[in-house]
Amino acid sequence: xxxxxxxxxxxxxxxxxxxxxxxxxxxxxxxxxxxxxxxxxxxxxxxxxxxxxxxxxxxxxxxxxxxxxxxxxxxxxxxxxxxxxxxxxxxxxxxxxxxxxxxxxxxxxxxxxxxxxxxxxxxxxxxxxxxxxxxxxxxxxxxxxxxxxxxxxxxxxxxxxxxxxxxxxxxxxxxxxxxxxxxxxxxxxxxxxxxxxxxxxxxxxxxxxxxxxxxxxxxxxxxxxxxxxxxxxxxxxxxxxxxxxxxxxxxxxxxxxxxxxxxxxxxxxxxxxxxxxxxxxxxxxxxxxxxxxxxxxxxxxxxxxxxxxxxxxxxxxxx
Amino acid sequence: xxxxxxxxxxxxxxxxxxxxxxxxxxxxxxxxxxxxxxxxxxxxxxxxxxxxxxxxxxxxxxxxxxxxxxxxxxxxxxxxxxxxxxxxxxxxxxxxxxxxxxxxxxxxxxxxxxxxxxxxxxxxxxxxxxxxxxxxxxxxxxxxxxxxxxxxxxxxxxxxxxxxxxxxxxxxxxxxxxxxxxxxxxxxxxxxxxxxxxxxxxxxxxxxxxxxxxxxxxxxxxxxxxxxxxxxxxxxxxxxxxxxxxxxxxxxxxxxxxxxxxxxxxxxxxxxxxxxxxxxxxxxxxxxxxxxxxxxxxxxxxxxxxxxxxxxxxxxxxxxxxxxxxxxxxxxxxxxxxxxxxxxxxxxxxxxxxxxxxxxxxxxxxxxxxxxxxxxxxxxxxxxxxxxxxxxxxxxxxxxxxxxxxxxxxxxxxxxxxxxxxxxxxxxxxxxxxxxxxxxxxxxxxxxxxxxxxxxxxxxxxxxxxxxxxxxxxxxxxxxxxxxxxxxxxxxxxxxxxxxxxxxxxxxxxxxxxxxxxxxxxxxxxxxxxxxxxxxxxxxxxxxxxxxxxxxxxxxxxxxxxxxxxxxxxxxxxxxxxxxxxxxxxxxxxxxxxxxxxxx
Numbered sequence: 001x002x003x004x005x006x007x008x009x010x011x012x013x014x015x016x017x018x019x020x021x022x023x024x025x026x027x028x029x030x031x032x033x034x035x036x037x038x039x040x041x042x043x044x045x046x047x048x049x050x051x052x053x054x055x056x057x058x059x060x061x062x063x064x065x066x067x068x069x070x071x072x073x074x075x076x077x078x079x080x081x082x083x084x085x086x087x088x089x090x091x092x093x094x095x096x097x098x099x100x101x102x103x104x105x106x107x108x109x110x111x112x113x114x115x116x117x118x119x120x121x122x123x124x125x126x127x128x129x130x131x132x133x134x135x136x137x138x139x140x141x142x143x144x145x146x147x148x149x150x151x152x153x154x155x156x157x158x159x160x161x162x163x164x165x166x167x168x169x170x171x172x173x174x175x176x177x178x179x180x181x182x183x184x185x186x187x188x189x190x191x192x193x194x195x196x197x198x199x200x201x202x203x204x205x206x207x208x209x210x211x212x213x214x215x216x217x218x219x220x221x222x223x224x225x226x227x228x229x230x231x232x233x234x235x236x237x238x239x240x241x242x243x244x245x246x247x248x249x250x251x252x253x254x255x256x257x258x259x260x261x262x263x264x265x266x267x268x269x270x271x272x273x274x275x276x277x278x279x280x281x282x283x284x285x286x287x288x289x290x291x292x293x294x295x296x297x298x299x300x301x302x303x304x305x306x307x308x309x310x311x312x313x314x315x316x317x318x319x
Numbered sequence: 320x321x322x323x324x325x326x327x328x329x330x331x332x333x334x335x336x337x338x339x340x341x342x343x344x345x346x347x348x349x350x351x352x353x354x355x356x357x358x359x360x361x362x363x364x365x366x367x368x369x370x371x372x373x374x375x376x377x378x379x380x381x382x383x384x385x386x387x388x389x390x391x392x393x394x395x396x397x398x399x400x401x402x403x404x405x406x407x408x409x410x411x412x413x414x415x416x417x418x419x420x421x422x423x424x425x426x427x428x429x430x431x432x433x434x435x436x437x438x439x440x441x442x443x444x445x446x447x448x449x450x451x452x453x454x455x456x457x458x459x460x461x462x463x464x465x466x467x468x469x470x471x472x473x474x475x476x477x478x479x480x481x482x483x484x485x486x487x488x489x490x491x492x493x494x495x496x497x498x499x500x501x502x503x504x505x506x507x508x509x510x511x512x513x514x515x516x517x518x519x520x521x522x523x524x525x526x527x528x529x530x531x532x533x534x535x536x537x538x539x540x541x542x543x544x545x546x547x548x549x550x551x552x553x554x555x556x557x558x559x560x561x562x563x564x565x566x567x568x569x570x571x572x573x574x575x576x577x578x579x580x581x582x583x584x585x586x587x588x589x590x591x592x593x594x595x596x597x598x599x600x601x602x603x604x605x606x607x608x609x610x611x612x613x614x615x616x617x618x619x620x621x622x623x624x625x626x627x628x629x630x631x632x633x634x635x636x637x638x639x640x641x642x643x644x645x646x647x648x649x650x651x652x653x654x655x656x657x658x659x660x661x662x663x664x665x666x667x668x669x670x671x672x673x674x675x676x677x678x679x680x681x682x683x684x685x686x687x688x689x690x691x692x693x694x695x696x697x698x699x700x701x702x703x704x705x706x707x708x709x710x711x712x713x714x715x716x717x718x719x720x721x722x723x724x725x726x727x728x729x730x731x732x733x734x735x736x737x738x739x740x741x742x743x744x745x746x747x748x749x750x751x752x753x754x755x756x757x758x759x760x761x762x763x764x765x766x767x768x769x770x771x772x773x774x775x776x777x778x779x780x781x782x783x784x785x786x787x788x789x790x791x792x793x794x795x796x797x798x799x800x801x802x803x804x805x806x807x808x809x810x811x812x813x814x815x816x817x818x819x820x821x822x823x824x825x826x827x828x829x830x831x832x833x834x835x836x837x838x839x840x841x842x843x844x845x846x847x848x849x850x851x852x853x854x855x856x857x858x859x860x861x862x863x864x865x866x867x868x869x870x871x872x873x874x875x876x877x878x879x880x881x882x883x884x885x886x887x888x889x890x891x892x893x894x895x896x897x898x899x900x901x902x903x904x905x906x907x908x909x910x911x912x913x914x915x916x917x918x919x
Contacts (some may be wrong), residue, residue, distance in 0.1 A: 062467075066452050084868055085900070148649055153640055154564075154658070173644045174882070261573045261644045262598065262874035263882060269871075278867030280600075 057290035070286075077290035084278075086269075093180075094270040097251040100184050102244045108192045110237065113199035114225055129200070132193030144258030147186060148173065179264040187255055198240065199233055206232040238316065242306045246299035271295070381486055381738040384723060385730075389428030393717040396432045397460040399792055400443050406778055407788045409752070418749050419789040427727075429720050431792060434458040457712040460721060462795030464503055464511040464710040466857040475711040475718065476508040484722035488733040492801055496704065502855020503708045504916040511708030512725075514794065517824065518802035520665045521702045521849050522585050523842050525673060527660040528686040530557035538688045542589045542628065545661070545691045549637040552660040558680070568638035569659035571650030572878060574598055576625075577701045580664040580672075581650035585690035585848075586628065588699020591621035594850045595701055598874040601866035604701070605854035605909055613853055613913050615906060617873045618894045624694075626890060629881045643878045657683065663690070666842050669834030687838035689845050702849040704802060709794060721793060728791065728799045734822040752777055753786055764830065800824065809840040856916070859908035865901030872897050 026033075057077055059070040081087060112132070119125045135143070151158050151172040159169040172182045210228050219227065253272035260268040271291060279288045310316045401407070401414060408417055415433055423429045435458075437443050447465050450457060457473055468474055481493065492515070493500070503511030524545075526538060531548070534555050539545040549567025551557070558565055570583050575597035577584040587595035593616030594604040605613040616622070632638045639645065639653050653659040655672050657680045662668070669685055676683040692698050711718060723739075730739035746761045747754035754763045757771045767781045777784045787796045801824060808828035811818045813836045820826040831839065858866065876893035879885040898906075 080864065086868075086871075145649065148641070148644060154653075171640070174641065262871075262878040263643045263884075265871060265875055274867070274871075277871065280867070284863060 054289060054293050056286050057293045059286055061286040061289075073286075077287050078294065080287060081275075081291060081294070084274075089266065090269050090271055090274050093267060094249055094251045094272075097180055097183060097256075097268075097270060098248050100180075101187055101252065102247065104184060104188050105191060105195055106237070106241055106244065108188050109195035110199055110233070112192055113196045113203060113233075114229060116196070116200065117203045117229065118221065118225075129193070129196075133197065134193070135190040136194035138190070140254040140258045143186070143190065144255075147182075147259060151182065173259055174261065174263045176264055176267040179260070179268045183252070183256060183259065183268065186259075187252055190255075198236060202233040202236045203229065238310065242303060242310070245302040245306055248302055249295040249298055379483060381726075384484070384719075385726070385739040385741075387723060388426065389717070389720055392424060392428040392430050393720050394430045394432055395460060395715075395717060395720060395793065396434050396458045397462075397793055398434045398443070398446065398458040399436050399462065399788070399796055400438070400440060401436050401788055401796065402438065404785055404788070406780070406782045406785050409778065409784075412789075414788050414792065417789045418752055419786070420792075422749075423724070427720070427723060429717075429724060433792075456714070459712050459715040459717070460793050461710045461712065462707065462797075464708045468710075469505065469510055473713055474510045475713045475715055476510060477512065477711070477718070478507075478509050480718045480722065481509065481512075484719050484726075486722075486726035486729065486733075486737060486739050488737050489726060489729055492729075496802065498851065498853060499705045501853065501913070501916045502705075503710070506915060511710040513705040513708045514797050515800055515802055516703055516706050517800040517805060517827075518702050518704055518849065519805065519839060519842065520579075521842050521846070522582055522663045522690060522700045523666055523687040523838050524585065524690050525654070525662045525664060525668055525685050525838075526688055527552075527557070528684040529682050530660045533557055533559070539691050540689070541692050542586065542694065546628075546632070546637070549632060549661065550635070553635070553637050557660060558657060565658055565660065566636055566638060566653075567659065567661050568632065569650055569652075569654035569662040570638055570642045571645050571647045572642040572881065573644055573646050573650075575603075575874070576877065578647040578650075580647040580662075580668060581645075581654070582647075582663050582701070583629070584701040585663050585699070587622070587625050588701075588848060588850065589691060589693030589697055590625040590628070591616065591619060591699065592697065593619055593621065594699070594852065596622075596873065596877070598870050598877075601862050601869050601905060602852075602854055602858060604850075604852045606850060607853055607913075613906075613909050615902070615909075617877070618897050618902065620894075623887060623890050626877065626880045627887045630883055630887060633881050634883055643882060666838035667831075667835050669838050670832050674834075685834075687834075687841045689841055690848065698845060698848040699850050700845075700848050702851060704851040705855075706797065707795070724793055725799065728794065729801075731823040732799060732801050732804060748786060748790060751775070752784055803843070803846060806839075806843040806846070809836055809843055812836055813840050853913070854909055856909070856912040859905070859912070861901050861904040861908055865905065868900055869897060869902055869905065872900060 053067065056067055056070065058072060058074060059067070060073045060076070061067065061070045084090075116125055116128060119128075150156050153159055153169040153171050156169075158172070162170060170178055172178045206229060210232075211224055214224050214228060249271060251270040251272070253270070253276070256268055256270055257273050257276065260273065275288060275291045278284070399414070408414070412418065414436060415431065420431050423431060435446055437446060443462070444465075447457075447461070447468065449455075451465075451467055451471065451473075457468065461468075461474075464474070481490070485493065496515070499513040499515065500509055503509055503513060524538075526548075530552060531538065534551050534557055536548055536551055539548050552565055552567040554563075556563065556565065569581050571578045571581040572583060576582070576587050576595035577597050582595070584595035592608075593606040593614060596615075596617035597603040601615075604616050606616055608614045629638075633640070633642075639650065639659060642650060651662065651664075651668075651672050654662040655675050657676055662673075666687060669687060673685040676685060690698055690700060711721070715721075726737075726739040727741055730737035730741065731744055734740065747763065750756060754761050755766065755771055755775050755777065756762075757769070757775060762769050762771055764783045766776045766783075773781075787798055791797055791799065804822065805824035805828040808820065808825035811825070812829050812831075813833075816829075818829075820829050828836070828839065872893060876885070876889065880887055880889055
């Protein structure tokens with residue numbers, strides 16, 4: 001009786017068991033949690049805590065008043081951004097340049113990776129791979145100077161080439177017609193090699209048995225690429241594309257700042273360069289923060305939407 | 320032993336100086352005549368727009384003040400920006416402890432303390448923002464004048480201190496350039512000491528003399544004549560290679576009509592009374608008109624004929640077709656590589672970068688000519704008169720010590736007659752540092768070439784030392800200079816390289832190369848063309864919020880007109896839009912600031 005008497009009081013016993021389980025869990029795993037603690041604290045301190053600073057987007061931040069001492073202004077900074085007469089043009093420039101860059105910066109590296117994957121000589125493959133990702137490590141400050149020369153209308157190598165076909169030289173960096181394509185292509189040239197690394201590594205993980213099996217079934221190289229290689233890298237492709245959406249308002253400050261000029265403000269002035277020039281006039285912290293926040297919110301919203309759609313429609317979880 | 324000896328000697332020196340200064344004080348006390356002469360300085364009153372030189376309550380005797388040693392020693396705290404420099408100090412010496420800080424302590428009784436030393440301007444600004452936010456103590460001596468600190472009432476008004484402690488020559492300098500004080504004055508009170516520049520960077524017209532000779536042309540004196548030369552350089556194949564691969568003008572227009580090299584400012588100045596605009600900030604540039612109102616030079620109607628001229632030159636191919644996408648460093652390339660034959664810029668350009676033209680064309684001769692005059696005989700160019708200012712914490716107790724130091728540093732510029740002139744620094748500052756004595760000669764540079772034995776070199780590398788961090792720490796590592804003071808030297812040393820320099824400014828000129836000297840001599844004949852920015856106040860709310868938009872309008876309008884995308888008459892439309900987009904308000908703000916610096 002005494003023995004059965006204990007289970008007749010189930011509630012405390014369950015709790016005791018649960019808390020007992022928790023205690024024993026902690027006892028078993030506390031060293032692991034301890035190991036995690038520094039990383040957790042660092043992330044909290046350097047990633048999450050500073051996010052609170054974004055509150056100055058809603059304030060008229062003055063350094064000497066501090067974050068809390070500064071006046072609340074609500075959405076004034078956002079209103080200010082949209083009060084500029086040419087903000088529509090600037091938004092449009094940003095989106096047009098960024099979207100084209102994002103699309104090409106996925107398509108080109110994937111194609112390149114697929115092509116390079118077909119190369120059978122390892123030495124050649126490695127050499128090419130190294131050569132194409134080298135530009136990634138050059139800064140736009142240096143490349144800006146180089147491109148002014150390369151694209152020069154007086155003896156620049158590109159215009160000399162165009163001249164061989166009898167065409168007039170093109171003022172790539174000074175013409176509103178050519179500035180955007182120039183920006184996009186030079187950016188792709190700089191980054192595609194580096195972006196291809198992810199896809200190349202995904203390709204190495206494809207099971208060679210699949211290719212052997214498909215060969216027996218009579219698949220040629222093209223069929224193999226479409227039915228084995230592409231599906232194999234699809235997950236990584238989806239992740240990369242979704243994450244790229246978060247950068248939809250980042251058209252590349254470094255690059256454009258180093259290549260643009262007043263002649264092409266009309267097609268080349270993007271949010272970041274504009275805010276830089278406007279905010280520079282008297283250190284407008286709040287304004288800069290507000291624009292950064294706006295960009296992050298839009299990027300975040302796009303990622304979440306895309307994630308949801310993929311999950312609902314294709315039942316596909318990317319993270 | 321050695322240390323003890325040095326200590327004893329030090330005590331001896333200190334003691335004797337103390338005695339001397341006590342004696343001097345006594346003498347001064349007994350001779351009212353002498354102290355009266357000390358106070359007869361012209362006064363900084365003019366700088367504030369005042370005309371009467373008020374007698375201060377306790378006039379000081381400069382002759383005595385010059386010898387004064389502060390006892391007990393005073394401590395001055397400051398903060399400084401120090402770029403990476405391997406030749407600033409000898410091994411073992413630091414910015415806080417070097418031959419000059421020792422000298423200051425031993426001879427002037429001033430001890431230097433650094434609240435912080437940072438590597439760049441932005442870090443310096445951040446530090447001051449943080450000091451303000453945390454309410455911490457400011458350094459006594461501050462490089463720059465922070466509007467935030469001024470608003471918060473943390474800076475010291477200096478009117479009385481200038482009257483009382485500045486040397487007569489310094490007061491004369493201040494009175495000579497009252498506009499330099501506009502940017503550091505608020506409601507009649509001076510809060511900063513401007514750091515004067517030597518004002519010797521005004522542009523000259525660099526031209527390929529060999530091309531001129533080849534085409535039988537003479538140096539142009541007017542814009543019209545210049546246009547003919549540009550045409551000839553473009554069409555008549557001056558380099559004689561049978562190809563139409565040359566043009567006239569190498570110029571940078573991307574960042575404005577004025578840049579530090581390959582500038583268009585002398586062309587603008589030929590048409591306008593104002594400074595050639597820069598596209599960087601709404602604060603650049605404002606000049607007073609006939610009625611004493613400040614005008615934004617970019618929107619003045621006088622810019623129209625300038626734009627018309629530039630557009631014509633662009634259309635005819637007389638200038639670099641890519642001027643609009645090039646900054647100064649890029650824009651000099653066609654001049655250096657023998658494509659362009661004319662470039663405007665400072666007198667030092669003959670050395671670098673134009674010297675390199677000889678590498679591609681051994682016959683190339685660049686020569687400096689006076690800048691050409693416009694249709695009405697106008698000449699004009701952009702010159703910077705001051706480079707920032709020094710300001711002081713309101714809690715700084717020893718502004719007299721700062722002035723004593725500054726008077727001494729400036730005395731080297733003014734020459735031997737200045738009461739603060741220190742004969743110790745006759746030939747240089749410290750033997751073995753900025754000069755060595757060898758073979759009975761004073762040698763300041765090129766130690767190796769001049770045969771100085773290696774163990775006498777100031778640095779093991781044989782390089783000259785850059786002592787500005789040691790000597791001028793209390794002036795933000797900024798050599799005290801006086802505008803145009805070295806100018807007589809250009810003609811003098813061009814004629815006789817071994818002539819005697821009258822002061823430190825001329826000494827500097829003496830060390831220039833021959834091409835620089837000749838070009839500088841050309842430059843100084845046209846000093847009347849120099850124009851200075853008259854706006855130096857804080858940016859108003861409208862300037863902050865609309866500045867970016869206004870400079871964008873301006874830069875687009877200028878380049879589109881020059882590139883022929885818009886007709887010249889578009890200028891009027893641009894001015895209308897500029898005014899409506901906040902320009903009108905900005906003009907009002909700037910002028911009310913200008914008024915505020917004038918009123919007492």
